[in-house]
Each structure stands twice: as structure tokens, then as C-alpha cells.
Amino acid sequence: MTKAGTLQVTTPSEREIRMTRTFDxxxxxxxxxxxNPSLVRRWLGALEGWTFEICEIDARIGGSYRYLWRHAxxxxxxxxxxxxxxxxxxxxxxxxxxxxxxxxxxxxxxAVLTERDGRxxxxxxxxxxxxxxxxxxxxxxxxxxxxQGYDRLEELxxxxxx
Amino acid sequence: MxxxxxxxxxxxxxxxxxxxxLARLAxxxxxxxxxxxxxxMSQPAISKxxxxxxxxxxxxxxxxxxxxxxxxxxxxxxxxTEWLEHYRQxxxxxxxxxxxxxxxxxxxxxxxxxxxRKEGRR
Numbered sequence: 526m527t528k529a530g531t532l533q534v535t536t537p538s539e540r541e542i543r544m545t546r547t548f549d550x551x552x553x554x555x556x557x558x559x560x561n562p563s564l565v566r567r568w569l570g571a572l573e574g575w576t577f578e579i580c581e582i583d584a585r586i587g588g589s590y591r592y593l594w595r596h597a598x599x600x601x602x603x604x605x606x607x608x609x610x611x612x613x614x615x616x617x618x619x620x621x622x623x624x625x626x627x628x629x630x631x632x633x634x635x636a637v638l639t640e641r642d643g644r645x646x647x648x649x650x651x652x653x654x655x656x657x658x659x660x661x662x663x664x665x666x667x668x669x670x671x672x673q674g675y676d677r678l679e680e681l682x683x684x685x686x687x
Numbered sequence: 688m689x690x691x692x693x694x695x696x697x698x699x700x701x702x703x704x705x706x707x708x709l710a711r712l713a714x715x716x717x718x719x720x721x722x723x724x725x726x727x728m729s730q731p732a733i734s735k736x737x738x739x740x741x742x743x744x745x746x747x748x749x750x751x752x753x754x755x756x757x758x759x760x761x762x763x764x765x766x767x768t769e770w771l772e773h774y775r776q777x778x779x780x781x782x783x784x785x786x787x788x789x790x791x792x793x794x795x796x797x798x799x800x801x802x803x804r805k806e807g808r809r
Contacts, residue, residue, distance in 0.1 A: 549790075
């Protein structure tokens, strides 16, 4: 179990990204905050200048979700997906497709909630198509290619080894 | 081109032994024999991992002809790190807001229904 408040991002395989974060709440509460639209819209993607226009969630196997954010300048960011597996309050498996297709193909996200001593560790693993990773990377700010020192490296390796 | 190398970097990093080799090289150059020491692995097995790391551009060979020390090449890793860092910052911000939502839910425990805040709130 990770320390509360520390987000670990790792790449368990070449097509996956995994995030691990511990929250100071029982998993029934965390699960609710992940699946209740009126709660989700308060924390997910609430970036400067963006409003959450549509937040619909039907967290049942075969159900779907729909998110749409709109910027003050009129641009939109939308995504949708289908729930492949849902076990309250333990696991949520869903597909994710962005309207603007900033990467090709689709991705499958698996969220696993484990509770210990009243705290919940949320492990989210997103598996992309190989090409999807490539396209995402091409569009990322990495293009500007700022060289980094060894300090970040240690941090990455520590996260990788965890 | 660049994305192919990034794929190779991700692939190279997907193995725990290879990550341990990189962690060791982050402390300084080392020969194959020195690298094999802490692992319960033969030198040929380590060499195989080193080949994968070399192909990904993560490790190079030093000048010393006898020891052929391996050296960490930071640039491909920096590219991966930068990409992950961007991702991390987005999710850190999300999860910090989620912390507040969870704290409020627990303060109001007993009641599942928490009214949504007004639009435009940050």
C-alpha cells in the first residue's frame, strides 16, 4: 500500500500505463466518487478554463459513460466508453475512446480498489494499442524534447521498481 | 522514428531485471561481470538484457577495451520520463480534487446524496 497522497505512474508493459494512489477513505466511498456523476464532475478534468458540460455514467456491465468538457474559447474535449466489468466496490473495467481521436484505436482501463485500515489504494491500468501509444506520444509535449538530468531518472526507476 | 525509439524504450523498461541494471548504472559505469554479480544470473543472461537496453539506446559501451564498461544513456529515459511526467501532473491534480470530495463525503457520512457544486467552480 502506497502512502496516501503519493501518485505513482509506472509502465508495467510497453502498452500499459499504471497509476497507483492511496486515498484516506474506505473503498465504498472511493467507489462512489468514481461512479456517481455528480461527484465525478467535481474532480475529473476540472482544469483551468474548462467546464464539465456532460457527465453521464451508467456503471453496469454493458453500460456506458460519456464525458464532455468545453473550454471558454469554445473548443471541446469529449470521451466515451463501455463498462466491460463492474464489481462494486472492487473493480471497474471500461473502454475509452476520445472524440477527437488524439490517439488511434481504443484503450481499456482497469481500476482496482483495495482497502486497508480504512484507506483505499486505487490502481488504474490503461492498456493501449501499440500504435495508439505512438500517436499519443507524437502529439505530446515531448516533441519539444527538453533534455533532462539524472535526478528525474532515479525517481522514474524507483517508480518502475515499485 | 522518435516514437519507434520510445516504443523500444518502453519495451526495454518493462522487465524488472533490466530496470535494476539501469538503476545500478545510474550510480556509475560497470562491466558485465560487475552487473551480473548482484543477480542470480549468468553473464550471458545479463548480456542478453544488455543487448535489449543497447538497442533501445539506454546503454552504451565505454572505451576501456578490457572491461567494456556499460554506461547509462539518459536521453531516451528523459523522453519517457517527460511523457510520464505530463501524464502524472494531470492525474495528480485530479486526485487532489478527489481527496477533497472524499473528505466532504465522509464529513457528510450517512448521506449518499451530495449535491453537486455550481458549474464553473475550480
